Amino acid sequence: MKIIIVGCGKVGVSLAERLSSEGHDLVMVDMNPQKVEHLSNQFDALGIVGNGASFNIQQEAGVESADLFIAVTGEDELNLLCCLMAKKTGHCDTIARVRNPLYNKEIRFIQEKLGLSMIINPELTAAREILKLLKFPSAIKIDTFAKGRVELLRFRLKPEIGFGGKTVMDIMRQLKCDVLICAVERGSEVVIPNGSFVLQDTDILSIVGSLENTAQFFEKIGLRSKSVKNSLIIGGGTIAHYLAQDLLKIGFRVRIIEQRKERCDYLSEVIPGADIINGDGSDRDLLLEEGLTYADSLVALTGLDEENIFLALYGKLHSNAKLIAKVNKIAFDDVIDSFGIDSIIYPKYLTADYILQYVRARQNTIGCNVETLYKILDGRAEALEFSIKEDSPVTNVPLMDLNLKDNLLICCINRNGQILTPRGQNIIKVGDTVILVTTNRGLGDIRDILKS
Structure with missing residues (x-):
């Protein structure tokens, strides 16, 4: 995709980093020539110095052939004007950063009347992330899927929990909790574990499951799961x-x-x-x-x-x-x-995740969409939720018979609001949303989970 980013601040740089790594054609626009030169060299992007709301600057950036226009300058009104001009000048989707709390109650009205594809608010997104952590204080990080019904929680394995030296299979049998341990961080190493993987004290675990089951898991291992007051x-x-x-x-x-x-x-x-x-x-x-x-x-x-x-x-x-x-x-x-x-x-990373999710969804080629996407484990893995809208090679086949890529784990199936923890005999059906964790980069289609 050809993507124009107006604003080379923290969010703009984070976006350029993520989108460049996925092979998109980037154009960076900013009033600061030093920033533009540095980022255009760093990300092999076309750099343009000027006001992103200017008709001439947008023409120079190639807005008429762009797929997506993102305005993330430090001024809300300028971002909205940039996107409005892009809609009138080109035929691209538009995303604007709007931060002022005064606009928050009017955000849907603004988006609809200006025809914006998305409005992002890094500060509001960060506040909501903190709120989740205060509700579940044992977690280092919490990501949600299936419209809030499923959580992916990251926490540190302390010696007093007693998991060190035990396999993932032994722990699941011992606790009898319907969750999956989907990733283990050990120093600089990230592992998508199988049942025979042996845990060590101080590992950082990521688990996935329904809200009720993750709360039960934390209760059983003796970590506080009730929110602070x-x-x-x-x-x-x-x-x-x-x-x-x-x-x-x-x-x-x-x-x-x-x-x-x-x-x-x-x-x-x-x-x-x-x-x-x-x-x-x-x-x-x-x-x-x-x-x-x-x-x-x-x-x-x-x-x-x-x-x-x-x-x-x-x-x-x-x-x-x-x-x-x-x-x-x-x-x-x-x-x-x-x-x-x-x-x-990290507010800038949270914002980049939302935009990357939108870009991946636009790239889908068959009847499925990336509903949710998070860069997890300090960017070393991804957690994705696919919405399955048509039959494909992954549907109606027992999971045990799918030739899945290495370092990939199907963590959860959401079937009409019923949360299923996947077993070998389960199948993926049209209408499901499927949540997976992988260290493979750039999955944009459910068929990408299979080995070629």
């Missing part, structure tokens, strides 16, 4: 705004520490149920005074990655809280993971 949020930006609103709706006590007085005044007005504290979130005495020691959760959402990481580490020393830190720029994922912070949120 209060949250101390450091940083009062847009993510904190969205998150606080959602937490208050489900009965949380919410405290936000924000350094800017005018921002505190604004938050007090728009989120009257939250306690807004005007102060420096990196002040240790203030954190302890505001109840860090007794907090159920600490969410670090300042504008500095380093500060968020250190705040989470400080919280680890002084509390048993669920620790969540937002990271925007730092690229040393493996180093951050070694710190033992419960969960790290």
